[in-house]
Amino acid sequence: MHIPNTFDANCPTRLILDRIADKWTVLALALLMGGPVRFNELRRRIDGVSQKMLSQTLKSLERDGLVSRKATPTVPVTVEYSITPLGATLAATIDGLRVWAECNINDVLAAQKRYDAV
Amino acid sequence: MHIPNTFDANCPTRLILDRIADKWTVLALALLMGGPVRFNELRRRIDGVSQKMLSQTLKSLERDGLVSRKATPTVPVTVEYSITPLGATLAATIDGLRVWAECNINDVLAAQKRYDAV
DNA sequence: CTGGATCCGGTCAGATACTG
DNA sequence: CAGTATCTGACCGGATCCAG
Numbered sequence: 001m002h003i004p005n006t007f008d009a010n011c012p013t014r015l016i017l018d019r020i021a022d023k024w025t026v027l028a029l030a031l032l033m034g035g036p037v038r039f040n041e042l043r044r045r046i047d048g049v050s051q052k053m054l055s056q057t058l059k060s061l062e063r064d065g066l067v068s069r070k071a072t073p074t075v076p077v078t079v080e081y082s083i084t085p086l087g088a089t090l091a092a093t094i095d096g097l098r099v100w101a102e103c104n105i106n107d108v109l110a111a112q113k114r115y116d117a118v
Numbered sequence: 119m120h121i122p123n124t125f126d127a128n129c130p131t132r133l134i135l136d137r138i139a140d141k142w143t144v145l146a147l148a149l150l151m152g153g154p155v156r157f158n159e160l161r162r163r164i165d166g167v168s169q170k171m172l173s174q175t176l177k178s179l180e181r182d183g184l185v186s187r188k189a190t191p192t193v194p195v196t197v198e199y200s201i202t203p204l205g206a207t208l209a210a211t212i213d214g215l216r217v218w219a220e221c222n223i224n225d226v227l228a229a230q231k232r233y234d235a236v
Numbered sequence: 237c238t239g240g241a242t243c244c245g246g247t248c249a250g251a252t253a254c255t256g
Numbered sequence: 257c258a259g260t261a262t263c264t265g266a267c268c269g270g271a272t273c274c275a276g
Contacts, residue, residue: 003148003149003151003152003213003216005149005152005163006162006163006164006165007145007148007149007163007164007165008165009165009166012219012220012223013145013148013215013216013219013220014141014145014165015219015223015226015227016215016218016219016222016223016226017141017144017145017215017219018141019226021139021140021141021144022139023132023135023136023139026135026139027125027131027132027135030121030125030131031121031123031125033121034121034123044124045123045124045125046124046125047124047125047126047127047132048127062233063229063230063233063234064226064229064230065225065226065228065229065230065232065233066226066229086222086225086226086229089218089222090218090222093214093215093217093218094215095121096211096214097131097134097135097211097212097215098121098131099211100134100207100208100211101130101131101133101134101135102130102131104134104204104207104208105130105133105134107183107204108133108134108137108182108183108184108204109133110183111181111182111183111184111204112181112182112183114183115180115181115183116181
């Protein structure tokens, strides 16, 4: 398995990337790795996400089979989102990105500073 | 090292994600893993990218210290983009995503089909 | 060949209000 | 609590033209 030398508009990589390459998706998946979380709880934990965006993000994740939604008809209703086995494998991959970010953020910021100084 | 339970608007993860969470960035990085590539060559290999978007993407990547740009003053000028050591570590991480995509695209598509059928 | 500058239509995302 | 509906301004990205 090695890197292709072209990326066709609808190769698997592009199809997946077009779907998950937004920050909310990645953040939601990462948080759900810790166990089931309810809607508003998720909203609180992801700083700056609007309820509209979170709603859309979760719906897409559910459609892709990466997250499952369970509503219990209490009053008021409570909804729990949890990661699916498939989603968990993706989240594990994505977590590598988070780790990279935490390890290398300083190098990136330094590079930006150097670049902007010119 | 474990997953945080909140994502602050300017935590490292968010800062990095806000920068690289677009398809062009990821695809360009992946392609540059194979060695230096020139502008138009890159353009051809990434199906559908406009020169404007590619230009912007490469400039951002250069600013972040992930890619280096080398112009040789031939006539006409030729410009070669190559990945930096820092960029290579990110690309390796990102490649995990590409691999995941290729392995699981069918499961995702099947899930979508199931979801849409309802 | 490798871009920058500009214009412009479409989409996205925030704000707000409302529902079960 | 967990969303949906609508409206609107901002931004993105494509097309085109131009320059070094």
